[in-house]
Amino acid sequence: MKKVxxxxxxxxxxxxxxxNAQTKLHLGxxxxxxxxxxLDKGLSEDPRYSAKPxxxxxxxxxxxxxxxxxxxxxxLESIFSKQGQVFEIIDVAKQVIGQRNxxxxxxxxxxxxxxxxxxxARTRFNFMFGPxxxxxxxxxxxxxQYRAGTLQLPPGADAPTxxxxxxxxxxxxxxxxxxxxxxxxxxxxxxxxxxxxFKKTDVQIAFGIGADIDLGNNLYLSTQVRANYGFxxxxxxxxxxxxxxxxxxxxxxxxxxxxANLLVxxxxxxxxxxxxxxxxxxxxxxxxxx
Numbered sequence: 001m002k003k004v005x006x007x008x009x010x011x012x013x014x015x016x017x018x019x020n021a022q023t024k025l026h027l028g029x030x031x032x033x034x035x036x037x038x039l040d041k042g043l044s045e046d047p048r049y050s051a052k053p054x055x056x057x058x059x060x061x062x063x064x065x066x067x068x069x070x071x072x073x074x075x076l077e078s079i080f081s082k083q084g085q086v087f088e089i090i091d092v093a094k095q096v097i098g099q100r101n102x103x104x105x106x107x108x109x110x111x112x113x114x115x116x117x118x119x120x121a122r123t124r125f126n127f128m129f130g131p132x133x134x135x136x137x138x139x140x141x142x143x144x145q146y147r148a149g150t151l152q153l154p155p156g157a158d159a160p161t162x163x164x165x166x167x168x169x170x171x172x173x174x175x176x177x178x179x180x181x182x183x184x185x186x187x188x189x190x191x192x193x194x195x196x197x198f199k200k201t202d203v204q205i206a207f208g209i210g211a212d213i214d215l216g217n218n219l220y221l222s223t224q225v226r227a228n229y230g231f232x233x234x235x236x237x238x239x240x241x242x243x244x245x246x247x248x249x250x251x252x253x254x255x256x257x258x259x260a261n262l263l264v265x266x267x268x269x270x271x272x273x274x275x276x277x278x279x280x281x282x283x284x285x286x287x288x289x290x
Contacts, residue, residue, distance in 0.1 A: 022069025026273045030061035030079065032226060034265025038085040038102050042243070042257030047152045049087040049100060056082035061108075063269060071118045075128065079108040083261055084139075091149035092176055098145035100186075104198070104261070105138040108228065110206040120278055122214045127207075132228055134202040134261075139234070141187040143252050148180045158253040186252055187235060195239045202230045202261060210267075214277040222269040230261035 036056050043049050058081035065075035082105055089098035110132035117124030153159060153175045159168040163182040171177045191197045210224030233240055243256040 028063040028271030030269035032058040032267035036083040037262040039260040042255035052086040054085040073114040097149040109133045129207040132204040132206040139198040202232045204230045226267045227264045
């Protein structure tokens with residue numbers, strides 16, 4: 001029994017010694033260009049709106065990670081990111097008469113399990129996956145109808161409020177109504193009425209796939225296709241419940257539908273690997289293998 005325990009201890013000790021020798025710390029800076037989406041079933045089924053492709057920068061991010069060797073590690077990031085989407089306002093003649101703009105700014109904090117190619121090649125694949133906490137720093141949703149028009153009220157939606165009279169607009173028998181030019185803030189992080197504020201946090205899942213390219217003994221470039229999806233409706237939960245129960249008293253009443261953030265983009269980063277990159281460990285006097 002003692003021999004078994006001694007042998008097992010030696011194996012474990014050897015594994016830890018090898019792992020510690022392979023462990024490498026790295027710090028980095030990133031930037032990304034993303035397609036951002038607000039997934040909302042209510043808006044997608046509403047004839048008054050048409051989603052427009054929306055692109056935003058995540059201008060800067062910081063990374064800190066540890067590679068344990070054997071092809072895996074952990075990486076913590078802090079990313080400033082613009083998100084949201086533009087929805088064009090469409091009249092019954094299918095003409096664009098305005099925009100509904102969801103404009104959100106987040107600090108994303110993903111903790112990612114990092115998998116990467118082993119060996120000493122200069123270029124290695126990488127894959128990351130993990131949870132992400134997203135903190136809203138600023139947000140506005142603005143309805144900007146820049147000219148009057150005739151719109152189609154979808155079945156199940158309440159008539160909007162006339163911004164000039166404060167009363168519900170008259171809806172014709174065919175479901176159409178006239179609405180004047182107006183610009184209104186529907187939701188905002190600074191709204192006095194709590195029901196018109198965005199939630200301050202979102203819980204998301206993040207993942208990415210790409211390649212790491214060694215540029216020198218310690219410096220490497222990361223390239224990734226990144227994506228994250230949010231599980232929390234960004235609007236105040238009381239308003240969501242009112243929309244669901246059809247008791248909402250907002251100026252612009254929507255069809256009920258849960259909302260979610262979705263981001264898909266390309267991320268580039270520069271990272272410093274303490275102790276040298278994988279390729280520099282392969283010999284060649286510190287020159288990356290090709």
